[in-house]
Amino acid sequence: MLGKLGEVARLCYRWRWTDVNEPTARRGEFDRTGGATFRYNRNAADRGVSASVSILRGFPMSDAGHSEVGSVEHLQAEAEQFREVYHAVRAEIGEVIVGQQRVVESVLTALFAGGNVLLEGVPGLGKTELIKTLSHVLDLEFRRIQFTPDLMPADIIGTTIMTADETGRYHFEFRKGPVFTQLLLADEINRASPKTQSALLETMQEGTVTVEGKVWRLKQPFFVMATQNPLEQEGTYPLPEAQLDRFMFKVDVPYPSAEELSEILQRTMTITRPEVSLEKLLDSERILQLRKLLDRVVVAPPLRDFAVQLVLATHPHAEHAPEAVRRFVKCGASPRAAQALIRSARVRAFSEGRPHIGFDDITYFAPEVLQHRILLNYDGQAEGIRVPELVEQCIDAVRTTVPA
Numbered sequence: 001m002l003g004k005l006g007e008v009a010r011l012c013y014r015w016r017w018t019d020v021n022e023p024t025a026r027r028g029e030f031d032r033t034g035g036a037t038f039r040y041n042r043n044a045a046d047r048g049v050s051a052s053v054s055i056l057r058g059f060p061m062s063d064a065g066h067s068e069v070g071s072v073e074h075l076q077a078e079a080e081q082f083r084e085v086y087h088a089v090r091a092e093i094g095e096v097i098v099g100q101q102r103v104v105e106s107v108l109t110a111l112f113a114g115g116n117v118l119l120e121g122v123p124g125l126g127k128t129e130l131i132k133t134l135s136h137v138l139d140l141e142f143r144r145i146q147f148t149p150d151l152m153p154a155d156i157i158g159t160t161i162m163t164a165d166e167t168g169r170y171h172f173e174f175r176k177g178p179v180f181t182q183l184l185l186a187d188e189i190n191r192a193s194p195k196t197q198s199a200l201l202e203t204m205q206e207g208t209v210t211v212e213g214k215v216w217r218l219k220q221p222f223f224v225m226a227t228q229n230p231l232e233q234e235g236t237y238p239l240p241e242a243q244l245d246r247f248m249f250k251v252d253v254p255y256p257s258a259e260e261l262s263e264i265l266q267r268t269m270t271i272t273r274p275e276v277s278l279e280k281l282l283d284s285e286r287i288l289q290l291r292k293l294l295d296r297v298v299v300a301p302p303l304r305d306f307a308v309q310l311v312l313a314t315h316p317h318a319e320h321a322p323e324a325v326r327r328f329v330k331c332g333a334s335p336r337a338a339q340a341l342i343r344s345a346r347v348r349a350f351s352e353g354r355p356h357i358g359f360d361d362i363t364y365f366a367p368e369v370l371q372h373r374i375l376l377n378y379d380g381q382a383e384g385i386r387v388p389e390l391v392e393q394c395i396d397a398v399r400t401t402v403p404a
Helices: 002-011 069-094 101-113 127-138 194-206 258-268 284-294 301-312 323-328 335-351 359-364 366-370 378-383 387-399
Strands: 014-019 025-031 036-041 049-052 117-120 142-146 158-164 170-176 183-187 208-211 214-217 223-228 249-252 329-331
Touching: 069 101, 069 127, 069 284, 069 335, 101 117, 101 127, 101 223, 101 249, 101 284, 101 335, 127 142, 127 183, 127 223, 158 208, 170 214, 194 208, 194 223, 249 366, 284 335, 301 335, 301 359, 301 366, 301 387, 323 329, 323 378, 323 387, 335 359, 335 366, 359 366, 366 387
Parallel strands: 117 223, 117 249, 142 183, 183 223
Antiparallel strands: 014 025, 025 036, 036 049, 158 170, 208 214
């Protein structure tokens, strides 16, 4: 299907069409510059309604052709505004966090898209400082949980205790745990038992906490950033697949370069180090508004098909699966991966001032979306296969079905 659509897109430098099967005749013109204009004539008594819609590779970006010109222009204006705010937030975080551009970009993207992030890296790379800085810039409440083997679920979500009121009468009262926040850092999450890890499942997926049959809704936006140490494996509990799948991204935190490490020392170990005063650029209400706007970022059917085929390529029995996937993968990515690809692509497109996504937007965060959702078989583990390399092979395999 992708091949045929792509071939039509490649050949159609200019396309005029008429839908004669509908009572409302629709005519439109498309060209390679990305512009399109429709005019709808329902009957002689109705006035025509014009709409301007962006296209990509010769295809209309949305099948909602009845939207007015003003709504498209408004979405473009919102995209430009989001781009300015997004880069302002990144710059403000850069006042505290040295380097780690990919990590900061991934965390911001997941937060705006309504997802959660799992960071993997050695201690001391600024993971805690990153989310603390994020809470200041976005004006969100922040809490941190240090996961240990003796941590219990009640230590996270809260517990019911018996207390007395002013009259001396006893009653049960629910004391909320640290999960009742907006930005939650789950530090070294793999050091807690699976029973304790599962306490975050409901909060990450539904944004709620259920205690004794009563449902407590967490204040939105709610964002979990969990960390785990890839070096020390003694006394740890690997996250189960159900828990991993609820993280939108898994991000590998690299060690800083020599220049970045020198800058860290300059900022933290000198007498003349500058005082950093962070500016609050967003708040809860504005972030939720931006999330609703992201749902309006246009995704063309060929792009949805591309995301679907990319996820299916991670399965060993799929049609477009690379040979390495067939040999070394036991289970591929879940449908949540396809949703994460589209959501992250929408944020990236909006952050560049575009109200529509492209193929590069989908593949940009593909390693972060897919690497923790692909399970290697025994041969893959024995051979030391790196999952990010398999993801790149899946991207190359699917790209062959879409002409450049």
